[in-house]
Amino acid sequence: MKIKKLLLNYWCVAIPAFIIAGTVCGYSLSAQTILKELLGLSSSVMIFAWYVPFYCVSILVMVPLQKLMSRNVEIGVVFGVILPIAVFAILKKMPLSSEIGILFNNLKHWFPCVSVGFMSYKYNLLEKIDGYLENVNKNIVSILLIVLCFVGRYFVSALDFAYCLFLTYAIINLKINEKSIAGRFIDLCGRNSSNMWFLHCLYFAEATRNTIQPLAFFARNPILIYIVAVFELIVLSEIIDAIKSKVTSKIL
Numbered sequence: 001m002k003i004k005k006l007l008l009n010y011w012c013v014a015i016p017a018f019i020i021a022g023t024v025c026g027y028s029l030s031a032q033t034i035l036k037e038l039l040g041l042s043s044s045v046m047i048f049a050w051y052v053p054f055y056c057v058s059i060l061v062m063v064p065l066q067k068l069m070s071r072n073v074e075i076g077v078v079f080g081v082i083l084p085i086a087v088f089a090i091l092k093k094m095p096l097s098s099e100i101g102i103l104f105n106n107l108k109h110w111f112p113c114v115s116v117g118f119m120s121y122k123y124n125l126l127e128k129i130d131g132y133l134e135n136v137n138k139n140i141v142s143i144l145l146i147v148l149c150f151v152g153r154y155f156v157s158a159l160d161f162a163y164c165l166f167l168t169y170a171i172i173n174l175k176i177n178e179k180s181i182a183g184r185f186i187d188l189c190g191r192n193s194s195n196m197w198f199l200h201c202l203y204f205a206e207a208t209r210n211t212i213q214p215l216a217f218f219a220r221n222p223i224l225i226y227i228v229a230v231f232e233l234i235v236l237s238e239i240i241d242a243i244k245s246k247v248t249s250k251i252l
Contacts, residue, residue, distance in 0.1 A: 003056050006194070011246050013198040014038060020208060021045045027207035041099040047205040048197060054106045058114050061107075069115060073123055080115030081161055084108070112161035126169050138173045145170035146192050188234060195237035196230075203229065 018034060021027040021044075029044065031035075036042035040052030045251050061084070069076035088108035120126055133141055149163040149170070176183045189196065202212040216229040 003059055006055055008050065008244075009194050010040070010046075010049065010052050011038065012240055013195060016050070016240075017045050017208070019200075020202070020212075021205075025208050026213045028038065029207070036099065041103075043205070044197065045201065045205050045207045047201045047202065050102065050106050051197065052109060053103050057107060058111055062114065062118065063110065065115070066118065069119060070122060074120075075118060076115065076119045080119060081112040084111045084115070101192055105157060109158070109160065113164045116161045116165050120165055120168070125165060126172065129166075129169050130173070138175075142170040142173045189230070192234055192237035192241075195240055196233040199233050199236050199240075200229070 014037060018029060018037065022029055027044070033042055033044055037044065037046050037049065040046065040049035040054075043049065052108060065079055068079040085108055088104045088111065092104035092108060095105075145166045149167045152159060153163055176186065180182070202208045203216060206211070216232060217225055219225045219228050
C-alpha cells in the first residue's frame with residue numbers, strides 16, 4: 001500500500017510535468033523516456049525522481065531485514081547499515097544499465113538512513129540520547145548538533161545515516177510550538193513534502209528549467225528565491241491534492 005500511494009502521488013505530479021515539458025517548454029519526449037520517467041529511472045523531466053525506485057526497493061528489502069534488526073541494536077547495525085552498504089556497493093559495480101547502477105548507488109548511501117530510522121523507533125534511540133544529555137541546555141545542544149551535522153556532511157557525506165539521527169533529535173528538542181507561525185509552516189510543508197519534492201524538479205530539470213526557473217529566480221536574492229519557490233510549490237501541491245481527491249472520490 002505504501003508503494004502504491006507513493007506511485008500515485010508521483011504520477012499525479014509527473015504526468016502534468018510531461019505535458020508542461022512537451023507543450024509549454026517544447027521538449028520532445030519519446031515513449032521510452034516517458035516510461036522510464038514514470039518508474040523514476042530517467043531524469044529529463046523528473047530529475048529528483050530517484051527517490052521513487054529507491055523507496056520501492058527499500059520497502060521490499062526492509063521486509064526480511066526488520067526481523068533481524070529487531071533482535072538487538074548491534075545486529076541491527078550489522079544487517080541494516082554495514083551489510084547493505086557492502087552489498088549495494090558490490091552490486092553497483094556490476095555491468096548493469098546506468099539507471100540500475102544509479103539506483104544501487106542511492107541504496108548504498110540512503111538505505112542505512114531508513115534502517116537507522118527503524119531502529120530509532122524500535123529501540124527508543126532519541127529518548128536514550130536525551131537521557132545522556134539531560135543535564136545540559138537542550139537548545140544549545142540542538143543548535144550545535146544542527147551545525148555539526150551540516151558541517152560533517154560537507155566533509156563526510158557517507159555518514160548521513162548518523163547525521164539523520166542527530167539532526168532529528170536536534171529539531172525535536174528545539175520544541176517549536178505547533179501553533180506558532182514556525183510550527184504551522186513546518187506542518188504545512190510536512191503535509192505537502194512529497195508533492196513539493198517532485199514538483200521542484202521543474203525548476204532544475206533539463207526539459208523545463210529554462211521556462212520554469214525564472215518564475216522563482218526573478219527575485220535574485222537567494223532568500224527571496226527560496227520564499228517564492230516554497231510558496232509556489234505549496235500552492236501547486238494543494239491544487240494537485242484537491243484535484244486528486246475529487247478524481248479518486250468519483251472513481252472509488
